Amino acid sequence: MARKTLNLGILAHVDAGKTTLTERLLYAAGVIDEIGSVDKGTTQTDSLALERQRGITIRSAVVSFAIDGVTVNLIDTPGHPDFIAEVERVLSVLDGAVLVVSAVEGVQPQTRVLMRALQRLHVPTLVFVNKIDRAGAGDERVLQAISERLTSAIVPLGSVRDPGTRAAGFAPWDPEDAAFRAKLAEVLADHDDGLLAALVDDETSVPYSRLRADLVLQTGQASVHPVFFGSALTGAGVDSLMAGIAELLPAAEGDSDGPVSGTVFKIERGGAGEKIAYVRMFSGTVRTRDRLRFGQEVEGKVTAIGVFDRGSAVERAAVFAGEIGKLWGLGEIQIGDRIGQTGTATTQHQFAPPTLESAVVPRDPNDKEALRVALAQLAEQDPLIDVRQDDTRQEISVSLYGEVQTEVIQATLADDFGLDVSFRETTTICIERPVATGEAVEILHAESNPFPATIGLRIDPAPIDSGIDFRLQVDPRTVPMYAYKSLERFAESMGRYVRRALEDGLFGWQVTDCAVTMTRCTYQSPDGPPATRGSLSTPADFRKLTPLVVMQALERAGTVVCEPVLRVRLELPTTTIGAVMAGLARLGAVAQTPSLKGELATIETVLPAARAQHLQRQLPALTAGEGVLESDFGGYQAVSGVPSTRRRMPGA
Numbered sequence: 161m162a163r164k165t166l167n168l169g170i171l172a173h174v175d176a177g178k179t180t181l182t183e184r185l186l187y188a189a190g191v192i193d194e195i196g197s198v199d200k201g202t203t204q205t206d207s208l209a210l211e212r213q214r215g216i217t218i219r220s221a222v223v224s225f226a227i228d229g230v231t232v233n234l235i236d237t238p239g240h241p242d243f244i245a246e247v248e249r250v251l252s253v254l255d256g257a258v259l260v261v262s263a264v265e266g267v268q269p270q271t272r273v274l275m276r277a278l279q280r281l282h283v284p285t286l287v288f289v290n291k292i293d294r295a296g297a298g299d300e301r302v303l304q305a306i307s308e309r310l311t312s313a314i315v316p317l318g319s320v321r322d323p324g325t326r327a328a329g330f331a332p333w334d335p336e337d338a339a340f341r342a343k344l345a346e347v348l349a350d351h352d353d354g355l356l357a358a359l360v361d362d363e364t365s366v367p368y369s370r371l372r373a374d375l376v377l378q379t380g381q382a383s384v385h386p387v388f389f390g391s392a393l394t395g396a397g398v399d400s401l402m403a404g405i406a407e408l409l410p411a412a413e414g415d416s417d418g419p420v421s422g423t424v425f426k427i428e429r430g431g432a433g434e435k436i437a438y439v440r441m442f443s444g445t446v447r448t449r450d451r452l453r454f455g456q457e458v459e460g461k462v463t464a465i466g467v468f469d470r471g472s473a474v475e476r477a478a479v480f481a482g483e484i485g486k487l488w489g490l491g492e493i494q495i496g497d498r499i500g501q502t503g504t505a506t507t508q509h510q511f512a513p514p515t516l517e518s519a520v521v522p523r524d525p526n527d528k529e530a531l532r533v534a535l536a537q538l539a540e541q542d543p544l545i546d547v548r549q550d551d552t553r554q555e556i557s558v559s560l561y562g563e564v565q566t567e568v569i570q571a572t573l574a575d576d577f578g579l580d581v582s583f584r585e586t587t588t589i590c591i592e593r594p595v596a597t598g599e600a601v602e603i604l605h606a607e608s609n610p611f612p613a614t615i616g617l618r619i620d621p622a623p624i625d626s627g628i629d630f631r632l633q634v635d636p637r638t639v640p641m642y643a644y645k646s647l648e649r650f651a652e653s654m655g656r657y658v659r660r661a662l663e664d665g666l667f668g669w670q671v672t673d674c675a676v677t678m679t680r681c682t683y684q685s686p687d688g689p690p691a692t693r694g695s696l697s698t699p700a701d702f703r704k705l706t707p708l709v710v711m712q713a714l715e716r717a718g719t720v721v722c723e724p725v726l727r728v729r730l731e732l733p734t735t736t737i738g739a740v741m742a743g744l745a746r747l748g749a750v751a752q753t754p755s756l757k758g759e760l761a762t763i764e765t766v767l768p769a770a771r772a773q774h775l776q777r778q779l780p781a782l783t784a785g786e787g788v789l790e791s792d793f794g795g796y797q798a799v800s801g802v803p804s805t806r807r808r809m810p811g812a
């Protein structure tokens with residue numbers, strides 16, 4: 161029997177109603193008999209104690225339901241920007257998404273960030289305009305905002321009655337409705353020349369069945385986004401959305417007999433502290449007792465499998481292509497690992513990285529080791545917190561997105577690990593970019609070289625956002641093949657050593673946006689060239705020598721420290737333009753000329769992340785409480801003045 165699975169993400173700005181909608185969908189599908197509430201802490205997907213206390217989602221959670229013979233694995237994600245990494249980890253495993261927009265608040269900053277990511281990855285996406293029951297709910301106004309600020313390739317599939325009241329409802333358009341058909345045809349024709357030609361010929365000649373089939377096709381290609389309206393609270397419109405999910409989003413196609421391939425997108429610990437890996441299978445079948453390869457040449461044996469089926473995961477003997485499985489027994493597995501093959505999935509980040517860091521200090525100094533272990537476990541679930549040990553200060557620091565995440569880490573350490581900690585003041589995480597070309601070499605047997613190997617490296621500046629590119633430019637005969645087996649393995653290992661060395665630049669920051677070329681290589685062996693004296697060169701020698709050469713090359717290249725900046729968009733009453741422009745000038749921001757629309761002005765500017773926070777705090781005073789600030793990660797810009805060095809001062 162062919163299994164059909166749809167892995168569906170629910171994404172939105174914080175509080176738009178994702179978890180409530182998830183609950184509604186489970187109820188509509190008959191998985192639960194009673195609808196839980198976020199406010200009472202009784203939903204299926206906000207299952208962590210902290211989520212229930214705070215009424216917000218912190219971790220992505222999977223639940224499933226069946227509809228028209230398709231198993232839908234629904235992934236409820238957090239909307240708070242501090243937890244954007246949770247969304248990032250699931251993006252690569254989705255077959256489709258529902259983007260929830262509040263009918264009251266409309267398109268919000270995070271809505272845009274998420275939609276852009278979904279579009280970049282071509283994830284078929286339906287839009288659900290939620291909360292039509294709430295006072296102030298709009299329909300046309302929200303459609304207008306979606307079309308202007310998210311995408312114009314939208315087709316509302318129905319209309320709202322009595323918005324803003326408990327009786328608010330949604331009715332799908334009648335296929336015979338001429339205005340609906342015209343709108344549908346118009347949007348579809350944008351991506352379908354055949355349809356366009358047929359329409360130009362005779363608009364009425366295209367049967368509705370063809371338009372609908374085209375809608376399914378183009379939704380599946382993520383070129384058109386059907387829009388539904390409803391209320392997760394009252395249930396209005398939820399049946400239409402359910403039907404839309406089944407009809408319009410493409411279920412996974414994967415070959416269960418093919419080679420094993422899957423991606424690990426979530427790690428959690430079970431009741432006994434055992435590691436559980438959530439894997440989305442793209443191809444092949446994994447059975448209990450199978451030995452799997454993953455990560456950097458690691459192997460493990462699967463001891464148990466859970467597969468999502470009508471609600472939560474149930475124990476099964478195998479997980480097939482297309483499905484999401486929970487795997488037990490793989491002690492060393494990490495988020496981002498691909499199973500069935502080695503190497504991690506391409507880590508093309510879709511969202512901004514954390515831009516803050518802070519030292520975590522246990523109140524009881526004797527808890528240092530316990531804290532290290534606890535943070536290592538949290539980092540399994542969220543690698544971006546990037547736990548670092550600062551040896552000079554004897555402190556541990558983590559990367560952070562913001563205050564809410566800091567509070568959550570603090571509470572988790574207290575609740576789950578019994579550790580009472582405080583965070584030092586957060587500081588901005590900068591990066592370093594090389595400014596020129598720098599080259600260095602350490603020669604085998606040279607006085608300055610403590611290791612039996614020759615390594616020559618050249619570092620060149622590379623385009624912004626290109627990351628680190630490593631390549632070999634050496635005679636293959638000079639490569640210690642006996643130790644690395646193949647040229648590819650050598651290149652892969654050297655690339656890894658180089659990347660590790662570049663984590664700490666001249667000012668202590670991650671070095672990026674550079675091309676590193678290995679220009680010289682020699683090894684020492686009893687037989688091969690250049691067989692002379694001493695011991696065999698080992699991989700450890702190449703690994704240890706690399707950072708020395710990298711640092712020398714980097715010193716010659718020089719680096720510039722760059723800080724994270726935000727693109728800021730301010731909306732304010734025209735009467736306050738003068739005050740706001742003066743405020744921006746005080747923060748050293750160069751603002752574009754305000755654009756005016758009636759009583760409202762929009763000002764756009766770019767500000768260092770730290771200063772954007774000041775602006776946010778001053779805005780109410782500058783605009784009589786009327787100003788709205790939206791910000792977006794704008795990459796990194798060279799700091800003006802004295803470059804900051806990563807804090808390594810003696811302990812405070």
Ligand SMILES: Nc1nc2c(ncn2[C@@H]2O[C@H](COP(=O)(O)OP(=O)(O)OP(=O)(O)O)[C@@H](O)[C@H]2O)c(=O)[nH]1
Pocket residue numbers: 172173174175176177178179180181198199215216217218237238239240290291292293294390391392393394
């Ligand atoms: N009136 C009304 N309230 C809603 C609706 N959907 C959700 N809410 C309320 O909005 C609040 C947020 O709902 P959640 O479901 O937690 O929103 P969320 O998108 O999951 O939030 P995060 O996961 O924290 O980003 C809760 O108080 C819900 O009761 C709706 O359709 N109508």
Ligand SMILES: [Mg+2]
Pocket residue numbers: 178179180206216217236237238239
């Ligand atoms: Mg939620």
